[in-house]
Amino acid sequence: MLRLSKLTDYATVILSFMARDKAQVHAAMEIAAVTGIALPTVSKILKLLVNAKVLISTRGAKGGYVLARTPEEISIATVISALEGPIALTECSISHQGCEQASGCDIGGNWSLINQTIHNALESVTLADLIRPAAIPEEVFVPVASLYR
Amino acid sequence: MLRLSKLTDYATVILSFMARDKAQVHAAMEIAAVTGIALPTVSKILKLLVNAKVLISTRGAKGGYVLARTPEEISIATVISALEGPIALTECSISHQGCEQASGCDIGGNWSLINQTIHNALESVTLADLIRPAAIPEEVFVPVASLYR
DNA sequence: TAATTGAGGACTATTCTAGTCCTATTTAAT
């Protein structure tokens, strides 16, 4: 199903909440209470987002987390790779180590193009887009095939 | 990592092989030998592809599998959903059942747009594209953000 | 009728994910 992990899903919920109330420091406990996600899980996600420099943390009493950038500057691609590592559909696309398919694996080049296409799609959607009221899906235009001439 | 399952990966290898030699019937055993993938696994994949009407099978001696359509008419999206079910990044995108996130889950609408974008990207790439020599990734153009106005 | 090949489904083992918890570190307030 080409699915995103549950943690990534949670991350978007958390970030959406923070984006609506930016420039304010939120403690993990507060976020857990608001979103309904269990505290340890929230903690784990927040730590990953700090490592990816999506959030900035402050320790100690009155500490907490803030967005490192504006919602417009945080892409969905960034969030996904923070939680799940590099965005790539196949192992091959990351490293060609251990690709033991004797024949048939000349397809690497084109896969990487597909990967890049999807990456670009996710890169072009930001947190700001997510918290906006739902857009009407219309005129979705992705001319990938044309690239192959 | 937004990853595709290994089986899907195998499927593209198998289909690539068959596409290079279309209109010819290939037995599962032959495909296993050529691709280096274990026979039971190959079998499993071929069955799924038949169910999805990507392949046509013939039973009995001299039986085997052929592509149901030309490589140009078989999209990557079709292959992926044959192996992994509907293409969607989040559970929510498929059914809104059991979405228990109290607040913060107004984001459904925009997620579905992202899903559709990715779906379109995968729909526009065909098997024929995959077996072509690698394209130079350049001028990949996916204007998603613009959709949000 | 025998040999070959796919259909269908059950089953197992392994890997991955989700989720929890513990200890150390940092900061603020008293």
Place this chain on the structure above:
DNA sequence: ATTAAATAGGACTAGAATAGTCCTCAATTA
């Protein structure tokens, strides 16, 4: 200084999903 409130980092467990195998039945050809 000391205590309380937070995050950092990592280890650990349980459960779910995936990969992979195997067995029996059905169909076709020679």
